[in-house]
Amino acid sequence: xxxxxxLHLYFVLIRSSIRSGMQYKMNFLxxxxxxxxxxxxxxxxxAIVLNKFGAVKGWSLYEVGYLFAVMTLSKALYxxxxxDVHHLENYLTSGDLDQLLTRPVPVLxxxxxxxxxxxxxxxxxxxFILTWALHGMMQAGQITWIAVPFxxxxxxxxxxxxxxxxxxxxxxGFWLTRINELQxxxxxxxxxxxxxxxxxxPVWLRSILLVVIPVGFVNYVPSLxxxxxxxxxxxxxxxxxxxxxxLFASMKLWTFGMSRYQSTGS
Amino acid sequence: MLYFxxxxxxxxxxxxxxxxxxxxxxxxxxxxxxxxxxWIGIGQDRPLGEYGVHGMIGYxxxxxxxxxxxxxxxxxxxxxxxxxxxxxxxxxxxxxHLFVHLMCREWGQIAYQFVYKSVPIYLLYVxxxxxxxxxQVTTLLLALAGLAAAAYLxxxxxxxxxxxALWTTESSWLYWMNHALIxxxxxxxxxxxxxxxxxxxxxxxxxxxxxxxxxxxxxxxFEDAYRLLGSLVWCVLMTLxxxxxxxxxxxxxxxxxx
Numbered sequence: 040x041x042x043x044x045x046l047h048l049y050f051v052l053i054r055s056s057i058r059s060g061m062q063y064k065m066n067f068l069x070x071x072x073x074x075x076x077x078x079x080x081x082x083x084x085x086a087i088v089l090n091k092f093g094a095v096k097g098w099s100l101y102e103v104g105y106l107f108a109v110m111t112l113s114k115a116l117y118x119x120x121x122x123d124v125h126h127l128e129n130y131l132t133s134g135d136l137d138q139l140l141t142r143p144v145p146v147l148x149x150x151x152x153x154x155x156x157x158x159x160x161x162x163x164x165x166x167f168i169l170t171w172a173l174h175g176m177m178q179a180g181q182i183t184w185i186a187v188p189f190x191x192x193x194x195x196x197x198x199x200x201x202x203x204x205x206x207x208x209x210x211x212g213f214w215l216t217r218i219n220e221l222q223x224x225x226x227x228x229x230x231x232x233x234x235x236x237x238x239x240x241p242v243w244l245r246s247i248l249l250v251v252i253p254v255g256f257v258n259y260v261p262s263l264x265x266x267x268x269x270x271x272x273x274x275x276x277x278x279x280x281x282x283x284x285x286l287f288a289s290m291k292l293w294t295f296g297m298s299r300y301q302s303t304g305s
Numbered sequence: 306m307l308y309f310x311x312x313x314x315x316x317x318x319x320x321x322x323x324x325x326x327x328x329x330x331x332x333x334x335x336x337x338x339x340x341x342x343x344w345i346g347i348g349q350d351r352p353l354g355e356y357g358v359h360g361m362i363g364y365x366x367x368x369x370x371x372x373x374x375x376x377x378x379x380x381x382x383x384x385x386x387x388x389x390x391x392x393x394x395x396x397x398x399x400x401x402h403l404f405v406h407l408m409c410r411e412w413g414q415i416a417y418q419f420v421y422k423s424v425p426i427y428l429l430y431v432x433x434x435x436x437x438x439x440x441q442v443t444t445l446l447l448a449l450a451g452l453a454a455a456a457y458l459x460x461x462x463x464x465x466x467x468x469x470a471l472w473t474t475e476s477s478w479l480y481w482m483n484h485a486l487i488x489x490x491x492x493x494x495x496x497x498x499x500x501x502x503x504x505x506x507x508x509x510x511x512x513x514x515x516x517x518x519x520x521x522x523x524x525x526x527f528e529d530a531y532r533l534l535g536s537l538v539w540c541v542l543m544t545l546x547x548x549x550x551x552x553x554x555x556x557x558x559x560x561x562x563x
């Protein structure tokens with residue numbers, strides 16, 4: 040049973056998950072439409088302010104749009120492929136994780152293939168803002184076409200980093216059982232924070248967002264090089280390395296957490 | 306008396322989770338802090354209208370704390386959940402009007418959130434940002450009246466959102482859409498007068514400004530009591546809408562689940 044076998048199995052499970060979700064077509068369509076609307080409203084919030092007041096601490100509307108879009112797309116990738124890692128609490132409190140333990144597949148794989156969510160609303164909206172931002176900056180001569188493949192790489196590594204953070208938070212559930220409050224800090228608040236340039240925040244908060252919860256590496260650090268030519272090309276290699284280390288560490292922690300799992304529920 | 310005990314039970318149920326909620330308050334306060342940092346950044350080189358940088362921080366602090374009164378109401382007042390389990394048929398059979406029953410329960414929830422979320426979060430901001438409190442008691446009372454109307458409007462909006470679950474079984478998307486509209490149109494992050502003109506028109510044609518913007522402006526001393534008339538009109542309109550929706554729901558209900 041090699042990696043190809045597991046990947047094949049994963050996609051089979053995802054396909055059946057999509058089929059079960061598609062039984063509720065009205066929900067799917069409404070969800071897609073409204074998800075895009077929510078994203079637009081959230082971006083409008085900052086776009087209106089920047090449009091009215093101009094750049095914020097040297098970051099233009101296009102640049103902030105880029106940060107926003109990369110975060111949206113990375114998050115959409117992470118949540119599409121590993122939705123129920125984020126919802127582990129439900130499995131822990133109801134005792135449903137026991138069911139997954141009896142399956143002849145690794146628990147993480149079983150968890151990741153549950154309730155697969157295509158997120159077309161987020162992908163469309165993120166893609167639209169990204170195209171608009173990249174196009175605007177290319178017109179102004181700030182970046183060249185090479186930024187496009189770099190951006191794809193960054194979206195992928197970003198999804199890996201977000202997955203690692205999500206998995207680490209979920210792992211804490213093996214000890215804490217309830218993790219919703221923790222997730223609000225490590226996932227929701229931190230992801231919202233880095234939609235805007237980190238220079239806005241005081242040093243202590245910036246350090247947390249780069250070291251403790253390395254969410255700053257999803258979009259802010261790579262954009263320093265891709266958009267502004269700061270730091271150097273080594274940054275991209277560094278980001279790949281950060282993503283790999285985060286993934287490795289979170290997987291190790293997950294394995295350890297699983298060994299400490301105690302069933303709950305009725 | 307029944308109505309009061311519905312509310313007090315909802316309040317008491319929440320008391321069990323005080324510890325976890327306090328941790329959650331830290332995260333919630335952090336969100337407001339992020340938004341305040343953005344305004345500090347923007348206000349560094351330019352004046353921020355009649356508010357000024359410190360005024361904008363006070364504005365964000367108040368809207369963030371008020372979000373627990375008029376923003377984070379229970380998704381659809383719990384109707385989607387009872388549609389899925391079939392409980393809705395029993396709820397409709399009770400000798401209490403469905404809207405009044407759910408509204409009273411939600412008032413208990415909001416009262417809890419006011420005491421254990423809004424107040425601690427706002428006090429934290431007062432300390433961190435050295436905010437000053439209103440000089441006159443009347444300002445405070447008017448702001449509280451504005452917030453009470455906002456809470457009621459939010460209950461009505463969530464009742465209507467919840468009622469759609471009878472057709473779609475799922476209304477969480479509408480709930481989040483409503484939340485996004487609160488962020489944009491209720492003056493949560495941007496005061497309504499700074500929105501583009503067309504969006505201002507849309508905003509004032511909706512009840513959204515009365516959820517956050519109006520109570521905040523009253524609290525900061527920028528508005529008089531007459532603004533509350535708008536809140537009152539919307540409360541009446543939304544009540545009529547909720548009663549109308551209930552009449553339709555009574556004919557629509559299908560028992561699912563089991």
